[in-house]
Amino acid sequence: MLLEVKHIKKVYTTRFGSISVEALKDVNFSVERGEYVAIMGESGSGKTTLLNILASLDRPTSGEVILDGVDVGKIKESNLAQFRRDNIGFVFQDFNLLDTFSVKDNILLPLVLAGKHHNSIETMAMEVAEKLGISELLDKFPYEISGGQKQRAAVARAIITDPDIILADEPTGALDSKSSQELLELFEKLNKSGETILMVTHSVLAASHANRILFIKDGEVFHQIYRGDSSDEQLYKKISDTLTMLASGGDEK
Amino acid sequence: MKLYPKIAIDSMVKNKKLYLPYLLTCIIMVMMFVIVSAICSSRDLEYVEGGGVLARMMLIGMIVIGIFSIIFLIYTNSFLMKRRRTEFGLYNILGMSKGNIAKVLLFETIIIYIISMILGTISGVLFAKLGEMISVKLLDGDVQISFHLPVTAIVITAVLFAAIFFIIYIKSLIQISRLKPIELLKSVSQGERRLKVKWVSAVLGILFLGAGYYIALTTDDPVKAMYMFFIAVACVIIGTYLVFIAGSGALLDMLKRNKRYYYKKNHFVAVSSLRFRMNRNGAGLASICIIATMILVMISSTATAYIGSTSVFEKQYPRQFIISAFDYEKVMPIVNKCLDEEGIVQKNTLDYAMFDIMAEKDGDKLTYSRDNIVRNNSCNISVVCLDYYNTVENKHETLEDNEVIIQTLNMNGKFNYDKIYLENTQLNIKRVENRIGTNGFLIDREYFTIVVNDMDSVYRLYDVVKGFYSSSTIDVDRVNRFHCFDVDANRKEQQSIRSKILKDIDEYEKYNDIQGLYLIDSSADAYAEFLAVYGGIFMLGILLSFVFMIASVLIIYYKQITEGYEDENRFEILQNVGMTNKEIRKTINSQMLTMFFLPLIVAGIHIAFAFRIISKLLILFSIQDTMFQLTVTLICFAVFAVLYTLVYSITSRAYYRIVVKK
Numbered sequence: 001m002l003l004e005v006k007h008i009k010k011v012y013t014t015r016f017g018s019i020s021v022e023a024l025k026d027v028n029f030s031v032e033r034g035e036y037v038a039i040m041g042e043s044g045s046g047k048t049t050l051l052n053i054l055a056s057l058d059r060p061t062s063g064e065v066i067l068d069g070v071d072v073g074k075i076k077e078s079n080l081a082q083f084r085r086d087n088i089g090f091v092f093q094d095f096n097l098l099d100t101f102s103v104k105d106n107i108l109l110p111l112v113l114a115g116k117h118h119n120s121i122e123t124m125a126m127e128v129a130e131k132l133g134i135s136e137l138l139d140k141f142p143y144e145i146s147g148g149q150k151q152r153a154a155v156a157r158a159i160i161t162d163p164d165i166i167l168a169d170e171p172t173g174a175l176d177s178k179s180s181q182e183l184l185e186l187f188e189k190l191n192k193s194g195e196t197i198l199m200v201t202h203s204v205l206a207a208s209h210a211n212r213i214l215f216i217k218d219g220e221v222f223h224q225i226y227r228g229d230s231s232d233e234q235l236y237k238k239i240s241d242t243l244t245m246l247a248s249g250g251d252e253k
Numbered sequence: 254m255k256l257y258p259k260i261a262i263d264s265m266v267k268n269k270k271l272y273l274p275y276l277l278t279c280i281i282m283v284m285m286f287v288i289v290s291a292i293c294s295s296r297d298l299e300y301v302e303g304g305g306v307l308a309r310m311m312l313i314g315m316i317v318i319g320i321f322s323i324i325f326l327i328y329t330n331s332f333l334m335k336r337r338r339t340e341f342g343l344y345n346i347l348g349m350s351k352g353n354i355a356k357v358l359l360f361e362t363i364i365i366y367i368i369s370m371i372l373g374t375i376s377g378v379l380f381a382k383l384g385e386m387i388s389v390k391l392l393d394g395d396v397q398i399s400f401h402l403p404v405t406a407i408v409i410t411a412v413l414f415a416a417i418f419f420i421i422y423i424k425s426l427i428q429i430s431r432l433k434p435i436e437l438l439k440s441v442s443q444g445e446r447r448l449k450v451k452w453v454s455a456v457l458g459i460l461f462l463g464a465g466y467y468i469a470l471t472t473d474d475p476v477k478a479m480y481m482f483f484i485a486v487a488c489v490i491i492g493t494y495l496v497f498i499a500g501s502g503a504l505l506d507m508l509k510r511n512k513r514y515y516y517k518k519n520h521f522v523a524v525s526s527l528r529f530r531m532n533r534n535g536a537g538l539a540s541i542c543i544i545a546t547m548i549l550v551m552i553s554s555t556a557t558a559y560i561g562s563t564s565v566f567e568k569q570y571p572r573q574f575i576i577s578a579f580d581y582e583k584v585m586p587i588v589n590k591c592l593d594e595e596g597i598v599q600k601n602t603l604d605y606a607m608f609d610i611m612a613e614k615d616g617d618k619l620t621y622s623r624d625n626i627v628r629n630n631s632c633n634i635s636v637v638c639l640d641y642y643n644t645v646e647n648k649h650e651t652l653e654d655n656e657v658i659i660q661t662l663n664m665n666g667k668f669n670y671d672k673i674y675l676e677n678t679q680l681n682i683k684r685v686e687n688r689i690g691t692n693g694f695l696i697d698r699e700y701f702t703i704v705v706n707d708m709d710s711v712y713r714l715y716d717v718v719k720g721f722y723s724s725s726t727i728d729v730d731r732v733n734r735f736h737c738f739d740v741d742a743n744r745k746e747q748q749s750i751r752s753k754i755l756k757d758i759d760e761y762e763k764y765n766d767i768q769g770l771y772l773i774d775s776s777a778d779a780y781a782e783f784l785a786v787y788g789g790i791f792m793l794g795i796l797l798s799f800v801f802m803i804a805s806v807l808i809i810y811y812k813q814i815t816e817g818y819e820d821e822n823r824f825e826i827l828q829n830v831g832m833t834n835k836e837i838r839k840t841i842n843s844q845m846l847t848m849f850f851l852p853l854i855v856a857g858i859h860i861a862f863a864f865r866i867i868s869k870l871l872i873l874f875s876i877q878d879t880m881f882q883l884t885v886t887l888i889c890f891a892v893f894a895v896l897y898t899l900v901y902s903i904t905s906r907a908y909y910r911i912v913v914k915k
Contacts, residue, residue: 080833
């Protein structure tokens with residue numbers, strides 16, 4: 001088991017503790033190596049909170065996150081950044097590329113931070129860029145390329161450290177449909193080549209490319225669907241139906 | 254409330270992080286200007302001896318601060334506008350026309366103008382009063398200070414700053430009218446586009462710098478140095494801007510190309526973000542560098558002039574009183590009688606004699622110039638006795654009969670004999686002291702001081718000269734007797750003692766005849782005049798340095814804050830990608846170190862090159878002690894560096910707090 005999430009609870013309190021909001025109640029699931037999991041839910045269902053906790057950007061109120069046998073909660077604050085850098089690859093909705101760096105330097109950033117030697121990392125950047133089809137963009141700056149190209153550069157940055165898991169937060173959120181389609185195909189390709197991907201999204205299309213879909217509602221994992229033998233289209237239908245059911249079920253409550 | 258003023262006030266309150274420092278800058282600039290123009294037009298100063306000179310110097314200061322205010326406020330305002338473009342873009346998209354935005358801006362400008370005028374004037378008037386009291390005190394003046402508003406000064410300030418704010422407003426209007434709303438919205442996030450390094454301007458900058466340095470290093474004539482100095486300053490300012498803007502880009506590109514250096518944790522982020530903002534960084538750094546240089550030049554030269562001239566002054570006045578007269582035998586009893594009447598005891602009396610002649614020099618032979626016509630080998634000779642030399646030079650020399658010490662000026666150390674002949678008299682030289690420079694007068698003739706063992710020897714040598722050419726015009730020159738002494742009295746009393754002596758001599762002259770001139774000089778009187786000149790220069794130097802210091806602190810603060818807000822996002826991304834807080838701190842430090850200490854280092858280089866020409870300028874103030882100047886300059890540089898580092902640590906902490914969120 002690569003990732004185990006046990007009884008995660010997250011409560012936000014106001015500064016003087018008078019009002020508290022429960023973002024996550026009791027989240028349990030696990031991800032195996034090589035899986036491609038999508039987490040779905042409505043706005044405010046706690047998806048992003050969950051992802052931030054998985055990414056060790058935020059700490060849960062209670063519960064454990066175990067990544068590759070390491071209890072993330074027990075890592076010291078000062079070592080967290082390094083832990084993220086070495087074990088987790090990130091893809092964000094708004095790309096999070098740095099304007100000050102060329103595409104190549106953006107991709108190299110985690111490796112430079114890890115203190116790798118400059119000779120070896122440049123060939124790594126070439127290889128990754130080749131794989132994602134952005135070789136000719138390496139010397140451009142982020143403000144000179146399109147959204148889809150930016151997101152591919154961000155993916156390249158996420159996978160160059162060869163992380164245990166790729167966490168993606170609404171990766172298609174800021175992309176047009178063609179770029180979204182291309183990115184999702186890219187994710188599929190990456191997954192087939194062995195990467196573990198965990199994606200948070202509310203796009204049915206994006207989720208329909210995953211192998212397993214978790215639905216979060218009211219701070220809990222409410223339901224999950226496995227792809228099984230379904231094609232993307234069939235899975236798309238299943239997800240839509242589930243969401244409809246979730247919505248109507250919510251109404252009944 | 255009307256809509257436009259309301260929007261103007263609202264947006265200023267919302268942007269208070271940006272507006273407060275700007276407002277503070279405006280207030281301080283107004284304050285400094287009010288101070289200087291108030292001192293300049295103060296009536297109290299007119300009644301103090303030497304106050305006129307000080308007022309004239311303040312006028313120069315007023316002009317300098319005025320020019321600086323214009324440049325500096327426009328510069329800080331452009332920072333502000335850059336940050337606010339997004340807001341204006343939003344207004345524009347929401348349906349406000351550019352005309353409407355212009356109106357909002359107009360109200361903002363007026364509000365800022367009014368606030369800074371009121372607060373600046375109040376604090377300025379208070380400080381001006383304080384400054385005036387200090388000046389009067391410094392001049393040992395005795396003027397009762399009456400409080401009156403410096404109306405002229407306030408009016409001048411109001412007009413000047415109205416003009417400055419008008420220029421700023423027009424400049425903002427041009428900026429607003431030129432931009433399209435979509436660009437208005439984007440301008441902060443885009444930063445500066447990929448910038449090409451301008452090699453031509455880099456080379457041009459180096460040429461300008463070189464020219465400035467060359468002038469500073471090759472100007473020898475103190476009189477010429479005055480205007481050559483201004484040319485050199487202009488060259489260096491232009492050169493600094495060009496080199497910092499184009500040169501820093503070139504340097505950073507070079508660093509980027511050096512992969513071994515660039516792809517290091519600490520350099521990677523720092524180098525690329527410095528390169529990203531190259532133009533703005535360059536301009537800011539150059540401004541800081543130039544201001545730092547100005548401060549250092551001003552403070553070190555005025556401090557050298559002030560402190561150094563005290564020693565020059567002390568040489569001129571070895572004792573509190575100097576009495577000398579053609580008719581020495583008649584004047585001295587009057588002086589003594591007057592002092593006895595006042596019950597004043599003479600202390601540390603010093604009696605000496607000296608005479609000056611013009612002579613012609615041939616190797617080690619000096620002959621009296623019979624016709625007083627200046628020739629190529631003409632030189633001035635002073636013969637003075639040892640007591641005077643020992644007192645003035647603070648030494649304990651002894652001399653034999655016929656043994657002398659020679660002091661030379663303007664001889665480039667070329668006088669190396671062990672004997673010297675005055676007419677036919679041979680004198681043995683114990684030591685030659687060669688001096689470079691002048692004795693306060695700009696003469697290019699060679700100048701000898703011959704120090705002999707006692708007063709009799711002075712008279713004997715005089716007789717030698719006179720005996721040879723008794724038929725000539727020698728009557729003009731004669732031996733001057735001097736009587737110097739100290740008294741137990743403060744400066745005020747000394748001044749009144751002098752007046753009393755002068756009155757008594759006047760009284761005596763009514764009934765008796767005193768031949769020729771007489772001199773009753775007191776150091777207290779001379780000191781008042783002296784302080785007016787040098788104290789004024791020094792005060793102006795400190796005041797101007799203070800203004801520039803504040804200006805540079807504010808420029809630095811501005812840079813840090815605005816960049817902090819720009820970088821906020823960037824560092825958040827870096828943290829997400831896995832940069833630890835420790836690494837962020839290191840990156841910030843590496844970025845700041847370059848940002849901060851580059852200007853300081855370049856300012857140091859500028860000062861080093863300026864040192865020589867400044868020492869030439871100081872000759873005009875009779876100061877020629879290079880070691881002393883060096884010490885003062887180094888101390889000033891050290892003090893400045895400490896203050897600068899303090900500002901650095903404070904602002905970098907502010908930056909860190911903006912950029913890193915827990």
